[in-house]
Amino acid sequence: MMKRIIFIFITIVILSNNVFGQAYTVNDFVGIWRYENNDTVFTIVLKEGKYINDFYNNITSKSTYIFGGYSLSVNGKMIDDYTSVNDTFNGALEYNLPLQHIYIRAIKMYGCTNKFGFKFYDQRKRHFDGKGISGGNLTLLTPNKLKWEINEELGIWRATEGCEDCPEVKPIGFSVPNNVVLTKVE
Numbered sequence: 001m002m003k004r005i006i007f008i009f010i011t012i013v014i015l016s017n018n019v020f021g022q023a024y025t026v027n028d029f030v031g032i033w034r035y036e037n038n039d040t041v042f043t044i045v046l047k048e049g050k051y052i053n054d055f056y057n058n059i060t061s062k063s064t065y066i067f068g069g070y071s072l073s074v075n076g077k078m079i080d081d082y083t084s085v086n087d088t089f090n091g092a093l094e095y096n097l098p099l100q101h102i103y104i105r106a107i108k109m110y111g112c113t114n115k116f117g118f119k120f121y122d123q124r125k126r127h128f129d130g131k132g133i134s135g136g137n138l139t140l141l142t143p144n145k146l147k148w149e150i151n152e153e154l155g156i157w158r159a160t161e162g163c164e165d166c167p168e169v170k171p172i173g174f175s176v177p178n179n180v181v182l183t184k185v186e
Helices: 002-020 091-100 152-160
Strands: 031-037 040-053 065-074 077-082 088-090 104-108 115-120 133-142 145-150 179-184
Touching: 031 145, 040 091, 040 104, 040 179, 065 115, 088 091, 104 133, 133 152
Parallel strands: 040 088
Antiparallel strands: 031 040, 031 179, 040 065, 065 077, 065 104, 104 115, 115 133, 133 145, 145 179
């Protein structure tokens, strides 16, 4: 009888883990993801990233990074194409990530198996003079569905909180969708 109870308990735990949450790896995020709505196509390319800081003698971070790029087309016309992405980030040049061909810099969120927080370098809106804006989340909903969401007000707050002499920063929006679900295409 006790063996049967243990077997049932273990079965319930395994089933609930499969139903309520799946552990994902960085490889599950890597690839090409696309959102289409009428005449608009938003695509992101994500790669596993490596952080090296040449300033500190090639120290490599142990954090899990994803680097990415994006494209946007409207009515079949390419508006933005920043999909050529590097997989190595030189920390000594942090504010020049677009020059390093990195437009999305994401780091695994502590305690989450399906979420990365990210900083976005919008090449048309150029938040904070091109230094990017945080406040984004990449959440893996299923192996082929990824939620892209970025909160501009949160990003502004993170950049200015505690700065007594910072000028007031007003939202300017994004040149890409800010809350959509993308489908993995590659």
